[in-house]
Amino acid sequence: MYNHKQYGGPMVKISSRSKQTALEHSQLLERRQYDRVLTIVNNLSDATFSTNGEGIIDLYNAASLNLLDTNTSIKGTCIDELFHLSDDDGKPIKIHNLLQATDRTSRRSDLRHTYADGEEIRLELTFAPIKSSYGLDTAGQNRYDYIIIARDVTKEKSLEEERDEFISVVSHELRTPITIAEGTLSNLQVLMERTESIDPSLLQQTVATAHEQIMYLARMVNDLSTLSRAERGIADSPELIDVSDLIHSLHGQYSPEASVKGLRLDLDLGHSLGTINASRLYTEELLQNFITNAIKYTKEGSVTITVKKEADTVYFAVKDTGIGMSRTDQTKVFNKFYRSEDYRIRETSGTGLGLYVSSKLAHKLGTTIELTSRLNHGSTFSFALPSAS
Secondary structure, three states: OHHHHHHHHHHHHHHHHHHHHHHHHHHHHHHHHHHHHHHHOOOOOOOEEOOOOEEEEEEEEHHHHHOOOOOOOOOEEEEHOOOEEEEEOOOOOOOHHHHHHOOOOOEEEEEEEEEOOEEEEEEEEEEEEEEOHEEEEEOOOOOEEEEEEEEEEEEEEEHHHHHHHHHHHHHHHHHHHHHHHHHHHHHHHHHOOOOOOOOOHHHHHHHHHHHHHHHHHHHHHHHHHHHOOOOOOOOOOOOEEEEHHEEEEEEEEHHHHHOOOOEEEEEEEEEOOOOOEEEEHHHHHHHHHHHHHHHOOOOOOOEEEEEEEEOOOEEEEEEEEOOOOOHHHHOOOOOOOOOOOOOOOOOOOOOOOOHHHHHHHHHHOOOOEEEEEOOOOOOEEEEEEEOOO
């Protein structure tokens, strides 16, 4: 006969042991899963926080400490004690209020965080509730935990604002020559429709005005195209360039232009200039900008292209005997669309982009432009590149 007393004890022990083993296995799996999630979070490049419903931090990653510029544990700290936020209008923002007001994944990209020393960065916050059946209190109301991802977008915002400003300024700069060209061509059309005889010089003057504005637009488009290529890194691959061949080629290209203005385009070259390893396009564009500017702003005298090699460096310089520039202009001349108030510069058809583009090209070449100038006594633009010889 089956005896409960005889067999009940051992079976209960086996059952308890099995449950204990299953529990330990479940705990091990849970721990491994937690460690896996923690490893993923710690390897995220963006600052990541997890908070409870009251905004108290219970999990964070290494990037969070980097963003907050601290090496102290922030677990158990209210997140609003760590961030001092405001929006673009200067209105204070509390993260806990943002969390309480959302029931889905949300994002704010108009926030600024101010550090204790006054430094300000632009922040993008992405935050969402962590929903589960365990998030209900005794009254059946949701009491979520939250996940928050904070990203420093200061650089992106600055570039975006600079791009918007650049587009706005370009649009403004293009509007004037387009309006003048359109008006001039309209007048020309009216003149040509007249039945009575027209003074040929008037027609010639009208066409010349329209042509001047169109050439201005062409130069601006060329400058913008060069700037775009430099920004995108097109044709920036270095190659071996024979310095002497490069300079003689440029001299032959611009000598006729200088002669038309009654100027001398001189060369002052050292011996054994050798080669440089640089982008040919950027190097040529940089020197061309200096040479064309020198010819444009020199009414009499000469423009001299000087190239010397000293040790492992090749020095390039373009010197003119032109109008020069004031100290004030020298501090602004590399700004985009900057045009001096000097009437002698205003009467030329420069776009105000040439030297701005030059500074970008120099940066791409790993060099800097040196400027020496004195009002009414000419200017010298120079830079240096490593020799490849």
